[in-house]
Amino acid sequence: MQRYFIEKNHIEADKVCIYGKDHHHMKNVMRFKPGDQVVVNTYDGFVYLAQILDFAKDYTELSLIKSMEAKNINYHLDLGLSLTKKDAFELALKKITELGVSGIIPLETERSIINIKDYEKKKERYLTILKESAEQSERNQIPLIYDITQIGDLNTKIYDYLFVAYAREDHMTLKSQLTEIKSSDKVLVVIGPEGGFSKTEIKNLKEKGFVSVSLGDTILRAETAAMYIASVFRFMVGE
Missing domain, CATH: 3.40.1280.10 (SPOUT methyltransferase, trefoil knot domain)
Structure with missing residues (x-):
């Protein structure tokens, strides 16, 4: 499943917005639609399953569905x-x-x-x-x-x-x-x-x-x- 790194402060309650190149990638390269699911990953290692809600001009809005187990490298x-x-x-x-x-x-x-x-x-x-x-x-x-x-x-x-x-x-x-x-x-x-x-x-x-x-x-x-x-x-x- 496609994964995107996000800034932790972009999460508000159970919503997250993705900007910039990743927004472009989701909308124009992957051509995702509302309802599609992706994985979002904070830079400090927290992982979530998320569902796309909508595409605005400058960002993609997603809803966090659940936390996922982080696969940590053990060395x-x-x-x-x-x-x-x-x-x-x-x-x-x-x-x-x-x-x-x-x-x-x-x-x-x-x-x-x-x-x-x-x-x-x-x-x-x-x-x-x-x-x-x-x-x-x-x-x-x-x-x-x-x-x-x-x-x-x-x-x-x-x-x-x-x-x-x-x-x-x-x-x-x-x-x-x-x-x-x-x-x-x-x-x-x-x-x-x-x-x-x-x-x-x-x-x-x-x-x-x-x-x-x-x-x-x-x-x-x-x-x-x-x-x-x-x-x-x-x-x-x-x-």
Whole structure:
């Protein structure tokens, strides 16, 4: 069933109004009619079955029918994803949202080929991608996306485990490192750009407590690595 995220303050009694792009989507893309049912989801994780009452010029009015059970993801994985070309980075955002990541940290690295000057504008687009992917995959919470961060500025104190995906050395596989992780642990995995992290960056990451892990014998693109990590983590820890 189609899902839409809403601001909690848009709920009054048992009614809710949906505005903007979602109103347009309901009315002109999905072509819903009064009486059709959808799921509405507040940004803080409450989920309701709702019925469309009417379409006004600027909003859609719905009636809340009942509360629904929220499907909470029972693990915490953040990915530090180095800035790459637009299409690759945005594809990674879509897929890792579907796969259950909790947060994304865009990383500016020595070998980053993208220089984002107006990040606040770009962040709005990223948030839209995350929202739409969460709706499509029926998540009841949208992953957080942080400000652009450099390696030296990563806040590692909030995590129980720190990993760096690095393909230039012989080291333990990601899978072998996940066997001891509990669903209550907070984990951060960082992924390099095209060309990988520099030796200096790897040294700095290890000094901050990161453990090198291998993603296998082949070299993966950054967006593929992000999807692989999210998939393996979901399989090993989440399920």
